[in-house]
Amino acid sequence: MEYLADNWPILFLIVVYITLCLYIGWWxxxxxxxxVSEYYIxxxxxxxxxxxxxxxxxxxxxxxxxxxxxxxxxxxxCWAWVGLFWTxxxxxxxxxxxxxxxxxxxxLNSVTIPDYFDYRYKSTLSKVMRAFAxxxxxxxxxxxxxxxxxxxxxxxxxxxxxxxxxxxxxxxxITCAYTVWGGMYSVLWTxxxxxxxxxxxxxxxxxLPAMYxxxxxxxxxNISYVTHVTKAGKPMGDGLVTFCSLVSFMYILGIGxxxxxxxxxxxxCLIRFYSVDNAKSMKFAMIATPVFLGVSLxxxxxxxxxxxxxxxxxxxxxxxxxxxxxxxxxxxxxxxxWISGICLAGLFAAGMSSxxxxxxxxxxxxxxxxxNLFRPMDQEQIVTRTKMxxxxxxxxxxxxxxxxxxxxxxxxxxxxxxxxxxxxPAIFGGLYLRWGTxxxxxxxxxxxxxxxxxxxxxxxxxxxxxxNIHEIIPSFVIALxxxxxxxxxxxxxxxxxxxxxxxxxxxRV
Amino acid sequence: xxxxxxxxxxxxxxxxxxxxxxVLRMKVDIGDRAEDTSDPT
Numbered sequence: 001m002e003y004l005a006d007n008w009p010i011l012f013l014i015v016v017y018i019t020l021c022l023y024i025g026w027w028x029x030x031x032x033x034x035x036v037s038e039y040y041i042x043x044x045x046x047x048x049x050x051x052x053x054x055x056x057x058x059x060x061x062x063x064x065x066x067x068x069x070x071x072x073x074x075x076x077x078c079w080a081w082v083g084l085f086w087t088x089x090x091x092x093x094x095x096x097x098x099x100x101x102x103x104x105x106x107x108l109n110s111v112t113i114p115d116y117f118d119y120r121y122k123s124t125l126s127k128v129m130r131a132f133a134x135x136x137x138x139x140x141x142x143x144x145x146x147x148x149x150x151x152x153x154x155x156x157x158x159x160x161x162x163x164x165x166x167x168x169x170x171x172x173x174i175t176c177a178y179t180v181w182g183g184m185y186s187v188l189w190t191x192x193x194x195x196x197x198x199x200x201x202x203x204x205x206x207x208l209p210a211m212y213x214x215x216x217x218x219x220x221x222n223i224s225y226v227t228h229v230t231k232a233g234k235p236m237g238d239g240l241v242t243f244c245s246l247v248s249f250m251y252i253l254g255i256g257x258x259x260x261x262x263x264x265x266x267x268x269c270l271i272r273f274y275s276v277d278n279a280k281s282m283k284f285a286m287i288a289t290p291v292f293l294g295v296s297l298x299x300x301x302x303x304x305x306x307x308x309x310x311x312x313x314x315x316x317x318x319x320x321x322x323x324x325x326x327x328x329x330x331x332x333x334x335x336x337x338w339i340s341g342i343c344l345a346g347l348f349a350a351g352m353s354s355x356x357x358x359x360x361x362x363x364x365x366x367x368x369x370x371x372n373l374f375r376p377m378d379q380e381q382i383v384t385r386t387k388m389x390x391x392x393x394x395x396x397x398x399x400x401x402x403x404x405x406x407x408x409x410x411x412x413x414x415x416x417x418x419x420x421x422x423x424x425p426a427i428f429g430g431l432y433l434r435w436g437t438x439x440x441x442x443x444x445x446x447x448x449x450x451x452x453x454x455x456x457x458x459x460x461x462x463x464x465x466x467x468n469i470h471e472i473i474p475s476f477v478i479a480l481x482x483x484x485x486x487x488x489x490x491x492x493x494x495x496x497x498x499x500x501x502x503x504x505x506x507x508r509v
Numbered sequence: 510x511x512x513x514x515x516x517x518x519x520x521x522x523x524x525x526x527x528x529x530x531x532v533l534r535m536k537v538d539i540g541d542r543a544e545d546t547s548d549p550t
Binding site for chain 2: 076078079080083084085086088091094099102103106220241242243244276277278282283284286287290291294295297298301302389403
């Protein structure tokens with residue numbers, strides 16, 4: 001009873017939020033199950049403002065609001081440079097990929113990213129490429145989902161004393177429920193609600209440290225010089241407000257690229273373009289998405305550094321080694337249950353919006369791009385088996401979440417690097433380069449992924465001088481080179497002119 | 510905070526504005542009937 005008395009505002013707000021998400025999922029249950037186009041891409045009938053919020057909320061997750069924000073506790077205010085790179089890639093994604101992708105995928109009748117590779121390249125390797133792309137999605141998504149579930153579970157533990165495993169279970173399976181029910185309709189409309197929440201929560205959160213200490217001037221004065229220590233035990237001094245004093249620019253660049261490039265390569269972001277209903281909506285989303293993203297990142301990316309103003313030396317010494325817990329600490333120390341409730345709901349919104357998107361993508365990848373590819377089935381079976389796949393995958397994610405292998409920021413960055421190096425050359429080449437071939441696309445995917453893994457496990461972890469060169473940098477360059485070289489060498493295997501005219505003739509943007 | 514640290518924050522704000530200007534001036538075509546045909550100038 002004492003627990004309820006202490007926490008009822010937080011519990012009330014979270015219950016309201018969860019009920020709304022489940023209601024949306026239930027609302028769309030019948031419509032989403034009508035067919036593959038409905039379940040997988042909401043029949044391309046979603047307005048631009050929903051897509052804009054959905055793109056923003058699916059890209060930004062608890063990995064940002066907890067992981068990245070917390071990382072600034074170690075790295076200082078200059079951690080916002082990561083956000084700057086992300087904003088640049090958001091612009092690239094919408095300006096360069098959005099309209100063209102929507103146009104080509106509609107004309108090719110593509111409903112997933114792997115099937116786009118199949119239909120665009122029309123190669124002897126098409127089916128293999130499609131299945132391999134699906135495999136990459138299933139492999140990389142696991143780590144990403146674990147990272148999000150871990151962040152949410154820590155938050156529930158810190159603020160509401162919910163045991164870690166229980167917290168992970170609730171977050172994963174509540175999201176699973178509304179995703180399975182409503183498919184892409186549910187994912188997009190809950191994303192829109194969650195995006196609005198996340199936007200306002202980012203603004204609220206950045207104000208909290210200043211309110212706690214008594215004003216912005218006081219806060220900036222407090223953090224301009226601190227006796228708090230770094231992870232290595234050295235005093236931070238003015239490091240929090242000095243560019244790259246506490247963290248190397250190469251590390252910032254690595255995370256900035258590895259995560260930021262997900263916006264130009266990761267299926268959960270790119271699939272948003274599929275669902276836009278018309279050109280006016282597309283144009284609206286092209287403006288609005290960077291606004292939502294940019295404003296939120298301005299608020300969130302330096303937040304951890306501001307929390308130093310709220311922490312004692314002992315608290316700071318703990319938090320600098322456990323940056324995933326900085327935001328939970330901030331909310332607990334601010335001590336207002338209504339603010340905590342609103343922010344917690346926003347943080348869960350951040351996590352669940354991303355979880356829902358990737359869950360659906362995994363389901364469509366396994367059934368639509370692997371099973372159905374080699375053993376065709378009717379539409380009803382595709383939809384039903386996609387739902388079953390999502391549930392089973394969530395169970396696996398839960399088990400791995402209980403024993404996570406590494407920190408949230410690194411988990412996300414690694415998954416992002418795999419996508420960016422594997423998929424971007426094939427996507428960009430597909431949209432812009434008539435001479436790009438299926439062979440070039442396939443080998444760039446394979447070698448991109450392999451070089452990512454080899455760099456990380458073979459070089460970066462074993463050679464100190466290479467530690468800060470994130471795997472995204474060499475693997476991306478290698479994958480691009482492979483795409484160009486192999487495509488040029490296999491021009492005889494390119495799709496015929498008629499097909500290319502069809503694909504490119506309708507994609508003059 | 511120093512100039513380079515502040516640049517990240519101002520930079521994000523500037524990019525958002527620049528992006529909006531670019532998009533407002535461009536013609537967006539996704540192949541549907543309700544195309545945007547606004548004059549790019």
